[in-house]
Amino acid sequence: MNEQQHFDVAVVGATGAVGQQMLKTLEQRDFPIKSLKLLSSKRSAGKQITFKGQSYTVEEATPESFQGVQLALFSAGGSVSKALVPEAIKHGAVCVDNTSAFRMDADVPLVVPEVNESDLRNHQGVIANPNCSTIQMVVALEPIRKKLGLKKVIVSTYQAVSGAGLEAVEEMEKQTRAILDGKEATAEVLPVAKEKRHYQIAFNAIPQIDVFQDNGYTFEEMKMINETKKIMHMPELEVAATCVRLPIETGHSESIYFETEQSGASVKEIQALLSEAPGITLQDNPAKQLYPLVTNAVGKNDVFVGRVRRDLDRDNGYHAWVVSDNLLKGAAWNSVQIAESLIKLNLLNK
Amino acid sequence: MNEQQHFDVAVVGATGAVGQQMLKTLEQRDFPIKSLKLLSSKRSAGKQITFKGQSYTVEEATPESFQGVQLALFSAGGSVSKALVPEAIKHGAVCVDNTSAFRMDADVPLVVPEVNESDLRNHQGVIANPNCSTIQMVVALEPIRKKLGLKKVIVSTYQAVSGAGLEAVEEMEKQTRAILDGKEATAEVLPVAKEKRHYQIAFNAIPQIDVFQDNGYTFEEMKMINETKKIMHMPELEVAATCVRLPIETGHSESIYFETEQSGASVKEIQALLSEAPGITLQDNPAKQLYPLVTNAVGKNDVFVGRVRRDLDRDNGYHAWVVSDNLLKGAAWNSVQIAESLIKLNLLNK
Structure with a gap:
């Protein structure tokens, strides 16, 4: 892992079952975060979430939310990913998407690092996280x-x-x-x-x-x-x-x-x-x-x-x-693992 | 079903999960019972069980319990069946055994009436009821x-x-x-x-x-x-x-x-x-x-x-x-069904 560089990270679906595990996993892994944005639906916006002892206010996810974001972890349902992943990519973010929205797209790598980490090299801005099972x-x-x-x-x-x-x-x-x-x-x-x-x-x-x-x-x-x-x-x-x-x-x-x-x-x-x-x-x-x-x-x-x-x-x-x-290797941990592989392979800034 | 003849029946393991379903099934099927004996381990003997509005005292199952019994339904564990099925046969009873004690014996029919009812014709006093699954x-x-x-x-x-x-x-x-x-x-x-x-x-x-x-x-x-x-x-x-x-x-x-x-x-x-x-x-x-x-x-x-x-x-x-x-077709109902087939095929008195 790159020991110097830290990244601007967004978690989309931060209040959900998987989103909560993602935050826990990022914390446990001591993931190199420079800034963290917690995004959600309008309904959950305004909630307070503590990450590494610091309190964050959850914001509604909009196309503009991704300005300055380098890595976006999506787990807020397929329709949210379909609408916002392209916007995040426009802003230069690399997206790890935990929904089924892009999994079977030919130009989207579907990655389990233990199996096909090298497929990450072909990413066009979004990497799909497979289904838990x-x-x-x-x-x-x-x-x-x-x-x-x-x-x-x-x-x-x-x-x-x-x-x-x-x-x-x-x-x-x-x-x-x-x-x-x-x-x-x-x-x-x-x-x-x-x-x-x-x-x-x-x-x-x-x-x-x-x-x-x-x-x-x-x-x-x-x-x-x-x-x-x-x-x-x-x-x-x-x-x-x-x-x-x-x-x-x-x-x-x-x-x-x-x-x-x-x-x-x-x-x-x-x-x-x-x-x-x-x-x-x-x-x-x-x-x-x-x-x-x-x-x-x-x-x-x-x-x-x-x-x-x-x-x-x-x-x-x-x-x-x-x-x-199913919430860890089946979702949150595999997503964070993909992000770690992206850093390791120097694919987050390409 | 034979409309005239009624039978002397014993239920071994009457207080267990399957035994209770057997009694319920015999009741529902209006099984042709002349006399009913409820047998169990020493521990459960003395309990009262109601069958068709009549109260029965559960007795400890012993070799002598099967005197005068024509049909014995066993569901009290393999060791009980191994010990008492031969005794019941000596007394002339036909046994339907819901344990694994005799299932794989070459001379014991293992019967699911919808599949191999005719195997009942080869019985030597005991018919095995298969495993529920x-x-x-x-x-x-x-x-x-x-x-x-x-x-x-x-x-x-x-x-x-x-x-x-x-x-x-x-x-x-x-x-x-x-x-x-x-x-x-x-x-x-x-x-x-x-x-x-x-x-x-x-x-x-x-x-x-x-x-x-x-x-x-x-x-x-x-x-x-x-x-x-x-x-x-x-x-x-x-x-x-x-x-x-x-x-x-x-x-x-x-x-x-x-x-x-x-x-x-x-x-x-x-x-x-x-x-x-x-x-x-x-x-x-x-x-x-x-x-x-x-x-x-x-x-x-x-x-x-x-x-x-x-x-x-x-x-x-x-x-x-x-x-x-699993307690009905997987156990009690399949056993009673075997008993009904034995009567239908005139195999209970052979």
């Missing part, structure tokens, strides 16, 4: 792909409500209390706030995250499929996903089946690849009941991998259980 | 297998705590209240009561159900794999499972990927097969956000299937979401 999966699969190749991936997710924002977390807690007290639970937010029907998430499992596409897959599932291929530069990779929302506050889990190009690697070989890879903590000892758990992963930056075992039918098939904090 | 999967897959053949199944489960008994349900509720009140949660029951380590289930996902085997799979996962092959008479079927416990009281969900022998069937064709099959309710309309949910399935006997969609890479690959009440 995609990030933890590609971090876990990359060391295996590098050594053994990768042919097929089938993932079923176990996703936390904080991925749908603070309102969803509040809804879950309210419903849970109501049910424990024998009262009726009402649903207004999940599975998708803007959709017609809402279902109870407390003590339930909802197989819908984001809206349905014409092919019967949800947008969340298609994000995992398409983003994985793009990040890994493998349009030919077979990927399938089923995404499910669960009554967990924070922390996504994934049951992943994958087939490698090369056959016959042992579980020990796979475990060795994982334990040496960046950003991964291997937690895999069935005899000691050691495996990744949401309750251990929350608040940490790593991706936790365990329950690695061979498929009983195919010589190139394996199963694994992958857990990570 | 197996039952709902084979019910959903059977109509597809019949028409299109079946090559490969990969399932990830989303299982409720009631499958681990009433103590597990109580533990989850206690932990949930504690966490909502900002207190510490303690764990003593889940994932497996007799294991060394226990983990919080509230707001968590535990990728361990039952104990680990030497191959890295849990016993629950191996049950799904081996039982599916046995019930479907397909030792060559490729089956893989990852079983996960979740903070849901009752109702198991399953994300199932399957490959058929015959390629190219449309989603509509698969849906038609499912909607005509016995024991299945098809709930599959993404445009209307209609898909199976635990909260709708609990208290019902059917297996609910939805989110049927084609794999995007393989012409014979499909994905589906399957939900059922």
